[in-house]
Amino acid sequence: MTDAASGASATRTYDLIVIGAGPVGENVADRAVQRGLTAVIVESELVGGECSYWACMPSKALLRAGSALRAARAVDGAKQAVTGDVDVAGVLRRRDTLTHSWNDSSQVEWLQGAGIDLVRGHGRIVGEKRVSVTSADGGVTELIARHAVAVCTGSSALLPDTPGLAEISPWTSREATSAEQVPESLAIIGGGVVAAEMANAYRDLGASVTLVVRGSLLGGMEPFAGTLVGDALRERGVTLRLGTEVTEARREGDTAELTLSSGETVRAAEVLVATGRLPRTDDLGLESIGLEPGTWLEVDDTMRVHGSDWLYAVGDVNHRALLTHQGKYQARAAGDVIAARATGGTVDDAPWGTHVATADHDSVPQVTFTDxxxxxxxxxxxxxxxxxxxxxxxxxxxxxxxxxxxxxxxxxxxxxxxxxxxxxxxxxxxxxxxxxxxxxxxxxxxxxxxxxxxxxxxxxxxxxxxxxxxxxxxxxxxxxxx
Structure with a gap:
């Protein structure tokens, strides 16, 4: 396996090119390699992706200490032994351990063991089955796929066009899960999973938290879910502003001020925006193959992009189910079917019926790790x-x-x-x-x-x-x- 990070222009050919080295891209490549294909992954950031460094793993690390402490305090005989509160330094230290302090060397070692090549840099599609990768120092590697290109670039945080919001440099989920210090106060805009989990975590870490929700908390779930989670947050001191939205944002010194449609003003040291996600396809070169940059990529149940016989889109980027486990499920389907088609077979030749991702339609499991x-x-x-x-x-x-x-x-x-x-x-x-x-x-x-x-x-x-x-x-x- 090679890890190309720099150097002069070079051209390489593989059976499969995967853009994005998160859990989804890793699984697509691994399944294809296990079935005899050659594969390369292109990654501009860290091998392991969003889930490993800025989402699933660090967020659960931030949440666990508080929930464990409450569990002990809820049992007579155990609560008497609890004499202190959450140790912030310990929580952040454990978070750093789970993220390997944002070092991806262990993930790279896994790629090496799996027989998957890695090219570091920004990948752009430049034609049918062709990807150009530009490294940080300007070196260019041209990649050619014999059979397929899989886009596994995920999604990024949506920043609403609220007046003044961009100018106050708000946090997204990335800053919230990787913060080195806990702010004295935090205002969270949004009412979904990220908003609810981070309200839970930062209140446990000692911040004063206000949650501003345009509709209801956890609105896409059963109504009692948002009610019970909201009640628990209020009991722990979180302020909920439901049925209102931010109309203007500004910063005065070290304090951000949010004006709400209700007429209220919320002040906080930091503001976290958790209002949705966008596909990371804006600088992917989609225009070179007749697709619109910045859009979700529509796929069939084998993850193949509509209208193409070689392009696949797997994980968040296809907007079917924005969850790591569903992305990995899709990846197993895509890797198997790419290998089957590459070797002259059909989708039915993939093992164990893994060639179609039918669970995405109405069997999607999800956990919100609030308390x-x-x-x-x-x-x-x-x-x-x-x-x-x-x-x-x-x-x-x-x-x-x-x-x-x-x-x-x-x-x-x-x-x-x-x-x-x-x-x-x-x-x-x-x-x-x-x-x-x-x-x-x-x-x-x-x-x-x-x-x-x-x-x-x-x-x-x-x-x-x-x-x-x-x-x-x-x-x-x-x-x-x-």
Whole structure:
């Protein structure tokens, strides 16, 4: 494997060129190489991508200490041993350990072991199956693909065109997860996953936090999710301004001032914007192949871009499901099908049915690592109704499950299951509560596997665990005839 970072112009040929060395690009290349192709990855930043250094891993490191401390304080006998608050230096130190202090040498070693070449620099498509890579010192490497080019460049934070907002140099998720100091106060614009998680994390780290949300908190989820998370944030001292938006921003000295549509003014040392994502395709050379720069790339279920027989777009960049695990799932499909097509086969030659990413449509699992956590998969009640499904909604208070009483002295949580009445299978499940993330995969299996309600009666949950909620779902539904 070569790691080309500089030098004079050179031309290399591979079976597959992957632009972007995040988890998605790594998996596309790895699957193709495992099936006999040669592959090169092009990366302008760090091998390992957004998730490893600025998203999933550092954000969870920032969140864990506070949730662990609250868990201990919720159990008599343990709470007496808790004598202090979160140690900020320790949290940041652990965050740095998980991100390898933004050093990607271990990820590069993995590429070497997997037989994948790396070219560092900014890659641009310059024609059919051709990519030009410019390194930091101006050296150019021309890459030619025998079979396919996979765009795995991900997404970047959206900055609204609110007057004055750009001029105050706001944080995005990158600055929030990599900050070396905790500001005295933080205003967060947005009400989605990033906004809710960072409000949770920075309040635990000692900042005064105000959350400004145009609509409702966690609006795309079941309504009770935003309600329970919002209640918990308020209890811990976070100020929520719901149903309002920022109309103007300015900075006076060290303080940012946000004017809200409600007429209020929010002041904070730092401002985090978490209002959505944009595709990282603006400087990718798409115009050279008749596509519009800066747009999401539409693909079929094999991740091949519509209208092309050689270009693939995998992960966030195709806008199907902006989640690392879904991107990696897509990557396995894409790598397998690229290899199958390259060797004269069809998509059906890919192993284990991995050649199509059908789970992206209505079986996407997601965890919001607030406290309480929100774990969901499939359709919400509103989405199922909008899709015209004949459904039945099953709600259950998680605090009534025996396992919850052993977990915490004052457990608060809610669970919802959506049943497709025509097929008597689950099509959506949402859990809200402490440590519910580990309940999610069982729900995902039930939905993807289309396990009939009648069969779920024979999947017996252990006692006393939170998983006993599955039995409560079934009892609420009533045993169907089979």
């Amino acid at each position: 309480p956590e929100v774990a969901s998969v499939g359709l919400t009640e509103a989405a199922a109704q909008k899709a015209g499904r004949r459904i039945r909604t099953l709600d259950y208070d998680l605090s009534w499950v025996a396992g919850a009483s052993t977990f915490s002295d004052d457990y608060v949580g809610t669970a919802r299951a959506i049943v497709d009445e025509d097929r008597q299978v689950l099509i959506g499940v949402t859990f809200v509560g402490s440590e519910v993330a580990e309940l999610l995969h069982a729900a995902t299996i039930a939905i993807v596997g289309e396990v009939p309600i009648a069969r779920l009666w024979h999947a017996v949950p252990a006692y006393p665990t939170l998983s006993e909620v599955w039995l409560r779902f079934l009892e609420t539904y009533g045993r169907p005839t089979a």
